[in-house]
Amino acid sequence: MGMTMAEKIIACAAGVNATKAGDIETVTLDRLMSNDGTTHLTIDMYNKLKNPHIADIDKLVWIVDHNIPADSPKTAASQKKMRDFAKEHNITFYEGEGVCHQVMMEKHVRPGELIFGADSHTLAYGALGAFGTGVGCTDYLYAMVTGTSWLLVPETLRFNLHGQLPEGVYARDLILTIIGRIGANGANYKAMEFAGEGLHGLTMADRISICNLCVEAGAKTALMEVDDVAMTYLEEHGRTPKACFTSDEDAVFAAVYDIDLSEIKPIVAKPHFVDNVVPAEECLGTHIDEAFLGSCNNGRIEDLRVGAAVIKGKKVAPKVRFLVVPASRTVYKQAMKEGLLDIFMEAGAIVMNPNCSVCWGACQGVIGEGETLISTGTRNFKGRAGHKDSFVYLASAATVTASAIAGEITTADRV
Amino acid sequence: MAQKFTAKIWVLGDDIDTDIILPTEYLALKTVEDMKPYAFSPLRPELAGLIQPGDMIVAGKNFGCGSSREQAPEVVKALGISCVVAKSYARIFFRNAINNGLLLIENADLYDAGTEGDTAEVTPGKEIVYNGKTYEIASLPENLTEILEAGGLVKAMRKRNGLD
Numbered sequence: 306m307g308m309t310m311a312e313k314i315i316a317c318a319a320g321v322n323a324t325k326a327g328d329i330e331t332v333t334l335d336r337l338m339s340n341d342g343t344t345h346l347t348i349d350m351y352n353k354l355k356n357p358h359i360a361d362i363d364k365l366v367w368i369v370d371h372n373i374p375a376d377s378p379k380t381a382a383s384q385k386k387m388r389d390f391a392k393e394h395n396i397t398f399y400e401g402e403g404v405c406h407q408v409m410m411e412k413h414v415r416p417g418e419l420i421f422g423a424d425s426h427t428l429a430y431g432a433l434g435a436f437g438t439g440v441g442c443t444d445y446l447y448a449m450v451t452g453t454s455w456l457l458v459p460e461t462l463r464f465n466l467h468g469q470l471p472e473g474v475y476a477r478d479l480i481l482t483i484i485g486r487i488g489a490n491g492a493n494y495k496a497m498e499f500a501g502e503g504l505h506g507l508t509m510a511d512r513i514s515i516c517n518l519c520v521e522a523g524a525k526t527a528l529m530e531v532d533d534v535a536m537t538y539l540e541e542h543g544r545t546p547k548a549c550f551t552s553d554e555d556a557v558f559a560a561v562y563d564i565d566l567s568e569i570k571p572i573v574a575k576p577h578f579v580d581n582v583v584p585a586e587e588c589l590g591t592h593i594d595e596a597f598l599g600s601c602n603n604g605r606i607e608d609l610r611v612g613a614a615v616i617k618g619k620k621v622a623p624k625v626r627f628l629v630v631p632a633s634r635t636v637y638k639q640a641m642k643e644g645l646l647d648i649f650m651e652a653g654a655i656v657m658n659p660n661c662s663v664c665w666g667a668c669q670g671v672i673g674e675g676e677t678l679i680s681t682g683t684r685n686f687k688g689r690a691g692h693k694d695s696f697v698y699l700a701s702a703a704t705v706t707a708s709a710i711a712g713e714i715t716t717a718d719r720v
Numbered sequence: 721m722a723q724k725f726t727a728k729i730w731v732l733g734d735d736i737d738t739d740i741i742l743p744t745e746y747l748a749l750k751t752v753e754d755m756k757p758y759a760f761s762p763l764r765p766e767l768a769g770l771i772q773p774g775d776m777i778v779a780g781k782n783f784g785c786g787s788s789r790e791q792a793p794e795v796v797k798a799l800g801i802s803c804v805v806a807k808s809y810a811r812i813f814f815r816n817a818i819n820n821g822l823l824l825i826e827n828a829d830l831y832d833a834g835t836e837g838d839t840a841e842v843t844p845g846k847e848i849v850y851n852g853k854t855y856e857i858a859s860l861p862e863n864l865t866e867i868l869e870a871g872g873l874v875k876a877m878r879k880r881n882g883l884d
Contacts, residue, residue, distance in 0.1 A: 329861070329863075342747070342788075343789060343790055350874055353874075354874075355878065355883045372748075377748060379748040379749070379750070380748050422788075424788055425787050425812055439812050440815065440816075441788050441789075441790035441793075441812060441815060441816035441819060443790060443819035443820065443873050443874060444816070444819060444873070446874070447877070455863070489785060490785065490810065493782065493809075493810065493811060494811050523785065523811065525811055665744055665787075666739070666743070666745065667744050671745075684737075684786060686737045686739040686740065686786060687737075687739070687762045688739055688740070688762035693761065693762035
């Protein structure tokens with residue numbers, strides 16, 4: 306019987322010839338990412354172990370991104386704990402470099418790897434054909450100490466993409482459409498695999514955005530086969546694959562979906578669930594107080610180019626804050642070089658340093674009682690971006706920027 | 721597996737996410753004890769103060785969806801919740817809960833029948849008796865039962881390695 310991509314990566318990491326959905330395998334992790342959301346908890350637990358040790362220091366990557374720069378003595382203390390521990394143990398450590406998943410894509414992820422991240426959006430790594438999955442700090446600690454963990458081999462939902470996205474429609478619209486169709490737990494415990502000729506036309510930025518958001522359908526991992534686009538990205542960033550896997554023709558999928566990209570339209574996810582999606586047109590005129598362009602989902606240079614093209618020569622609406630947060634230092638520098646930050650600032654946007662920002666309701670930019678945010682962030686849960694009685698709409702970089710100009714939800718072709 | 725127990729029911733809805741279980745602004749508090757008053761606060765600010773040790777939560781589908789923040793199951797456990805019974809769980813929360821010794825039970829029917837304030841009799845790995853009706857529940861795999869009974873993953877490893 307053939308194997309899926311997910312099954313092949315797990316089999317490889319488990320050192321077995323074959324495995325199948327439903328089996329439980331003990332795997333050796335290739336890489337372990339953790340950020341300042343929970344690393345201090347991992348360290349506290351580590352320090353209480355009887356004989357603490359780290360299985361393979363070289364596999365650890367620690368990134369301060371959730372509250373950088375620290376916004377309170379409490380977050381400063383937890384970051385100091387992380388920084389000191391990383392220094393003492395010689396762990397690869399970044400702060401101020403960017404949002405963890407973007408930094409991982411730029412510097413570490415290799416096709417075929419099995420990666421634990423102490424962050425739910427670790428699925429992003431599937432854009433390079435790596436099995437990334439989110440874990441809590443206890444699972445992380447176990448993997449850090451033993452080098453291994455157990456995994457239930459997931460079933461796979463296969464999405465065959467056909468054609469290409471229309472102009473003015475983006476990967477964010479595509480993945481929101483898919484999440485709306487299968488629901489917030491439609492892929493629970495499962496892998497979401499994307500294939501088909503439509504995939505080859507998508508940029509790396511598109512692919513990362515798609516894989517990243519699959520956790521909002523409950524997925525354990527998201528995977529895309531490694532094609533020329535992915536190989537070019539990898540070579541440009543000076544890395545080589547561990548292994549490039551594809552699903553066998555006779556692999557068993559739990560379901561197969563055929564998606565015609567040309568039919569996708571601008572989409573908005575309304576409060577308070579990511580699967581609460583409607584065509585953007587149905588939200589036209591909804592008042593907004595703040596707009597956010599950034600996050601591990603849509604803070605890449607391609608997204609900033611889209612936003613800058615929409616807002617060039619225009620102004621942010623009065624009494625609206627428009628936050629622009631490049632996803633990494635590399636993206637920030639590139640945006641500066643291309644003059645994009647000038648365009649945003651001329652328009653009245655607030656350009657901030659790379660971090661998780663209001664996407665997770667900390668750092669800066671949180672919204673107050675009764676306020677409404679339109680965001681390229683990852684989630685629109687109740688209270689996610691600040692006050693418990695506030696509202697978050699999710700949309701593409703184009704729709705978010707257009708809405709910042711209009712002061713109400715609108716699409717880019719209307720401003 | 722653990723003994724039979726009786727628990728008072730608190731009913732929550734579908735898609736109870738980790739930002740509802742514990743909002744971001746309270747994650748930086750020093751201890752899980754400090755976080756307890758804010759559990760479920762976006763949805764029901766009074767709830768954390770009303771929950772008594774031993775009570776249970778009954779919820780709909782996709783309980784614990786969202787973030788990998790382990791403070792979420794930790795705070796539920798710290799409130800003294802004896803078990804959560806939901807139609808389904810988000811996978812990261814499921815692992816985190818087991819790793820912290822919080823009993824999760826999957827059941828498709830109790831949520832639709834359950835009324836807040838009633839009590840139910842829970843026999844882990846076997847059944848829940850509520851309002852004269854028996855709801856069968858599956859037992860967890862052996863490796864997860866070992867973790868739960870030890871009170872979490874770290875404790876289970878200590879026990880397995882003869883450190884406790």
